[in-house]
Amino acid sequence: MLKFIGTGSCFNYKMGNNSAYYIHNVNGKKRFILFDCGEDVFHKILNNNLLNEIDEVFVVITHLHSDHVGSLPSFVFYLHFVLNIKPVIYFPCDDINIFFKLVGIKKELYLHTKDSKGYYDITPFKHNHGYELNSFGYVLNLDGNLIYYSGDTKTIDEKVLDIFRGKDTKYVNTPIKYFYQDVTKYVNDAHMNIHNLAKIFSKEERKRVTLMHFDDEEVIKIAEEYGFNIAEKK
């Protein structure tokens, strides 16, 4: 469902910073939704002409590591000065405003929402990303499809797994259809190890899980052997 601008981890310059997007019509306006905006993402958005005829921009930020927000200030400047679009930035805490203040993005250039009210039904899940920074994954509804976008995390909240498996009463008829998960071949405190991930999902379930944020080709090979889907740049 989501299209990917990049599928790599922070040092993976070949696959680029992990970032996804979706374009749809909302009340007659063409809206571009972006998931994270790492160091090389803004230039790729322009190179791929992704903003053609776009009326509105909504940016979902998972956390403030530079491979997830590194080119966000330039993107916001471009939207303001070139396209005259005021983007809505969704991040469930105020850290994003401190970041924008430090890099010279004035408040009038963007609209920050902590609850996404009036735009989307998004539920944040606070993550264990191994750093003292606020990091989230999100369950959100896009055109009637429930999506989970993990951001960077070592763990998956049990509640998210319940929603995925149709065990959560709120979502019993609409379980998560598209599950996007960060993965690594390393064992560390920051990301989900590929072998641990395979223990969480059955073979059948892995067909509904798309992996992203890759270290390199090697982790993709392991993921394919387990039967997971691989996020691909479009």
Ligand SMILES: [Zn+2]
């Ligand atoms: Zn990252």
Ligand SMILES: [Zn+2]
């Ligand atoms: Zn990170």
